[in-house]
Amino acid sequence: MELHDDSSLGGAVLGRAGRPAARMPRAGLCQKRVALFTGAYNHIADGVSLTLNRLVAHLERKGAAVRVFAPTVEDPPVDHAGTLVPVRSVRAPGRPDYRVALGLSCAARKELKAFRPNLFHVATPDLLGRSARKWARRWGVPLVASYHTHFSSYLKYYGLGLLEGALWAYLRRFYRPCRHIYVPSPSMAEVLRHRGVTGGLRLWQRGVDTTRFSPDQRSLEWRRARAIDDDEVVVSFVSRLVREKGLDVFAEVVEGLQARGVPCRCLVVGDGPARREMEARLPETATFTGHLEGKALARAYASGDVFLFPSDTETFGNVTLEAMASGLPTICADATGSSTLVDDERTGLLAPSGNARAFLDATACLVTRTRLRRRMGRAARRRAQRYDWHAILSRMAGYYDEILNPHRARAQQAAGDGAACSEPALMPAS
Known part of the structure; x- marks a missing residue:
């Protein structure tokens, strides 16, 4: 496991117009080079961080290159998967065990450019996510997102119910440029559709280790x-x-x-x-x-x-x-x-x-x-027992291929590879 510190990052490798240089595909396939941006990765052990760590480990086992941009702490509770590039953050008000990412520092941006991603994956609609959106647009790199937290349902517990309309307006704007939005359940997809977040919904459920939990x-x-x-x-x-x-x-x-x-x-x-x-x-x-x-x-x-x-x-x-x-x-x-x-x-x-x-x-x-x-x-x-982690994570890799290797994705879909549970992989518009 490797942890990059902001203070010791190398220079950038740039392509034309400041865009990260693309790696040549091997055997007709484009290698996945995923930049993942998240507010929770190794500094807190919760459902979001553990799920994303599983995804990164799976992608790297399958030959993908991944860089994770996220807050961290001196003694993190999670032994994280992959290479983590720390970003600036502060403690969340009232929740000191969580951290709020403040965006990409100059050093983190250099690391991002040197990595040459061909896909941006944003897991949190925060300042870090906004920064990722900006760089994806500037470099012409495809942007996807995953929806992990039902933010609007939290407001009533903190006396902020009047902000629900403004929150949904922000989320609609935030997710509009995304090619895909990965949602954990069909019921969550229906809520997003109802609120006007409709583009590119894909089902990304969670798995369980039925040997451990038995x-x-x-x-x-x-x-x-x-x-x-x-x-x-x-x-x-x-x-x-x-x-x-x-x-x-x-x-x-x-x-x-x-x-x-x-x-x-x-x-x-x-x-x-x-x-x-x-x-x-x-x-x-x-x-x-x-x-x-x-x-x-x-x-x-x-x-x-x-x-x-x-x-x-x-x-x-x-x-x-x-x-x-x-x-x-x-x-x-x-x-x-x-x-x-x-x-x-x-x-x-x-x-x-x-x-x-x-x-x-x-x-x-x-x-x-x-x-x-x-x-x-x-x-x-x-x-x-229907919720198998390997099948579910393989499906996620297949979603990336829809953008990076569409011919391969179509062949896998025709063969039924990567199907998980009995729910539909794609979430058609209602």
Whole structure:
């Protein structure tokens, strides 16, 4: 793994009119030389950063060259894939674990020119993304984007709902030059279409490691170490502990179960700025593990019985898919992301967004009905097995080929290569 520092970058290699010189194609194919711009890569371990690291690793295994332009910190929590070029950034207000990219420095621009990209991929519509758009336009390099965060759904949690119209106007302008926009779920694509972001939508779902996240990881010893009896039903929540993940609804459900006398335990896996508040609100009814990863996370998932995730801000729902792979029935908001993953009344239950009473009724149903809970858990596991990372990332490489190697892309589509899940690869306009 290589980390480039802004202060020690070499000179630029330029083509005509200041554009990066293109590499000659080999065997009739143009090598992918992808410049990826993102606000999250190695300084935070979240769904966006982990997904992009998987993509970069896959592309490099397949012979592509990639440079990642992103904020970083002195001791990053993610052992990143590929070559990272740090960009200037500041701490996000109120969220010090996140950073806000401020654009490309002179040194980063030199590195970008020397790299000679033939495709720009923007993952965040921020100042860094705006800078990437400018250079893509100036050099005549194709621009694509991926939509990872449902920004408008966050506004209500921070008292900024009046800004929704202005935000969508900005996003429409930002994504207009993009040849492709990669969206995590059909439900998210429909929201974008409704808001006027329609050009070049492509489906880029997420995968799950069904060997790591598996019912086989269930451990009675792990439960006993946390004073959970073997026959207790455990209602689990796994996520960063931030307001927009539906924490208020989750807490109301746990309190409601206790008030109804429904026998169960609550397990909260994750950390974040709202942890102290949640611990104070649920002191006796919840076990808090803090942040877990790897085998410890997989064991925590599988050692639960019901997965309750009321978040209505998801574009896909990585934690929901991991819970499904672990054999848990899921109770989620009938909103973007989750509504695509959860087959209502088969693999879990969907409840109206923000409706604590509906979530309470659904949770009580699965806690008290053992056979139904187990049947849904088995069905959830089968559905999760359809989400194969290799096929999904191969599809993404195929999307790049639509622009860089269209003849190859057409041949692969005709042969059915790179198909993932049962959803359509292309998102036709409605």
